[in-house]
Amino acid sequence: MADIIVKNAYVLTMDPDAGDLKNGTVVIEDGKITEIGEKTSESADTVIDAKHSVVMPGLVNTHTHAAMTLFRGYADDLQLADWLEGHIWPAEAKLTADDVYKGSLLACLEMIRSGTTSFADMYFYMDETAKAVEASGLRASLCHGLIELWNEEKGATDLKEGKRFVRAWQGAADGRIKTMYGPHAPNTCSEEYLAKVREEANRDGAGIHIHLLETEAELLAMKERYGKCSVHLLEDIGFLGPDVLAAHCVWLSDGDIEILGKRGVNVSHNVISNMKLASGIAPVHKMLEKGVNVSLGTDGCASNNNLDLFEEMKTAALLHKVNTFSPTALPARQVLQMGTVNGAKALGTETGMLKVGMKADLIVVDMKKPHLTPCFNVPSHLVYSAKGSDVRTTIVNGKVLMDDYKVLVLDEQKVMEETQKAAEELVARVNA
Ligand SMILES: CSC[C@H]1O[C@@H](n2cnc3c(O)ncnc32)[C@H](O)[C@@H]1O
Numbered sequence: 001m002a003d004i005i006v007k008n009a010y011v012l013t014m015d016p017d018a019g020d021l022k023n024g025t026v027v028i029e030d031g032k033i034t035e036i037g038e039k040t041s042e043s044a045d046t047v048i049d050a051k052h053s054v055v056m057p058g059l060v061n062t063h064t065h066a067a068m069t070l071f072r073g074y075a076d077d078l079q080l081a082d083w084l085e086g087h088i089w090p091a092e093a094k095l096t097a098d099d100v101y102k103g104s105l106l107a108c109l110e111m112i113r114s115g116t117t118s119f120a121d122m123y124f125y126m127d128e129t130a131k132a133v134e135a136s137g138l139r140a141s142l143c144h145g146l147i148e149l150w151n152e153e154k155g156a157t158d159l160k161e162g163k164r165f166v167r168a169w170q171g172a173a174d175g176r177i178k179t180m181y182g183p184h185a186p187n188t189c190s191e192e193y194l195a196k197v198r199e200e201a202n203r204d205g206a207g208i209h210i211h212l213l214e215t216e217a218e219l220l221a222m223k224e225r226y227g228k229c230s231v232h233l234l235e236d237i238g239f240l241g242p243d244v245l246a247a248h249c250v251w252l253s254d255g256d257i258e259i260l261g262k263r264g265v266n267v268s269h270n271v272i273s274n275m276k277l278a279s280g281i282a283p284v285h286k287m288l289e290k291g292v293n294v295s296l297g298t299d300g301c302a303s304n305n306n307l308d309l310f311e312e313m314k315t316a317a318l319l320h321k322v323n324t325f326s327p328t329a330l331p332a333r334q335v336l337q338m339g340t341v342n343g344a345k346a347l348g349t350e351t352g353m354l355k356v357g358m359k360a361d362l363i364v365v366d367m368k369k370p371h372l373t374p375c376f377n378v379p380s381h382l383v384y385s386a387k388g389s390d391v392r393t394t395i396v397n398g399k400v401l402m403d404d405y406k407v408l409v410l411d412e413q414k415v416m417e418e419t420q421k422a423a424e425e426l427v428a429r430v431n432a
């Protein structure tokens with residue numbers, strides 16, 4: 001007997017070797033997909049009737065700072081340097097571990113509701129984010145953020161904590177948690193420090209998550225300091241590889257794109273954050289042309305201001321069409337691939353596709369809505385018309401986290417009330 005059967009669904013597999021099923025069934029056992037077909041002879045403990053719905057792989061958010069839900073709407077309409085150094089960092093200096101737990105739990109709740117089944121996160125007090133992931137049932141790749149700022153003592157303390165975190169949580173929560181190293185950016189960490197982080201990551205077999213060429217200011221600062229841009233610096237110290245997840249990558253030259261492609265670096269495109277902070281437009285079409293694995297991220301809620309990857313997919317598709325004057329740029333299926341398959345590749349998880357043997361991370365999207373009627377083309381609807389709030393069921397590792405719009409794993413009211421209170425108290429401490 002299987003654990004879960006999802007039946008009567010449009011099955012969007014995202015598997016390049018298999019097509020979609022207009023009316024199909026997905027069978028789940030022991031956390032994995034065991035069968036996909038038109039019908040099944042299996043029976044199951046839980047049967048989900050997905051009539052008028054699409055079942056698809058869960059979305060993968062490859063760059064966020066979950067606890068920053070606490071700063072949703074806190075410092076809007078500012079340039080990155082002013083936003084970060086003038087507002088966010090002073091507020092983060094007053095954060096407590098408990099704040100990070102509450103902010104992260106709220107983020108998990110928002111992600112479950114909007115169809116994200118795994119995410120990559122870099123922040124402080126990461127034990128708390130890991131505990132929130134454990135409690136919520138989501139999957140995540142987590143790292144403690146390392147901001148050396150040319151202060152040797154701070155760098156060493158951060159790296160020690162980063163290493164402790166990597167070793168403490170690798171494979172935790174039934175394998176749903178992976179750990180990485182998280183040097184903040186090439187303009188906030190020295191060349192020597194970045195080389196040291198690379199060494200430690202090699203020693204632990206862990207990947208590296210870093211912000212990379214997000215702003216023109218970073219590019220200019222790097223050229224002035226080193227006479228070369230961030231990508232060339234990282235290439236020269238042997239930092240780049242397929243275990244690197246680079247967020248943003250807005251200010252890339254064609255030569256940088258060649259290097260990222262050659263080294264198999266994974267790029268998280270955070271289109272809404274880049275637009276809101278006016279950082280620029282990442283050359284996504286060029287990266288895809290050169291075979292770079294580009295996925296999607298929201299960044300934190302202080303620069304987005306939500307964690308809805310459906311919004312991210314639509315915005316990415318639209319921005320790159322207008323930017324290239326080509327309505328055929330980033331078509332719906334390619335954007336869906338960035339949100340699922342490419343994200344899973346970036347995090348190194350056996351997810352992102354509905355395929356027998358893959359981990360059962362999937363979502364059911366309700367298509368019986370006014371804004372989704374009529375429906376001629378399911379992938380187009382998912383990218384251009386659907387919203388995170390159309391997700392009715394979320395399953396991770398074969399466990400139902402939300403069933404027909406009811407979140408089963410968290411007390412939703414309590415999470416919202418407690419985070420609201422924590423955020424108010426935090427802001428009061430900042431303003432005191
Ligand atoms: C080292 S922990 C993460 C650190 O990064 C800050 N942050 C959030 N969003 C961005 C962004 O878009 N660019 C650079 N840094 C960002 C966050 O506030 C933490 O301090």
Ligand SMILES: [Zn+2]
Pocket residue numbers: 063064065211247299300
């Ligand atoms: Zn970020």
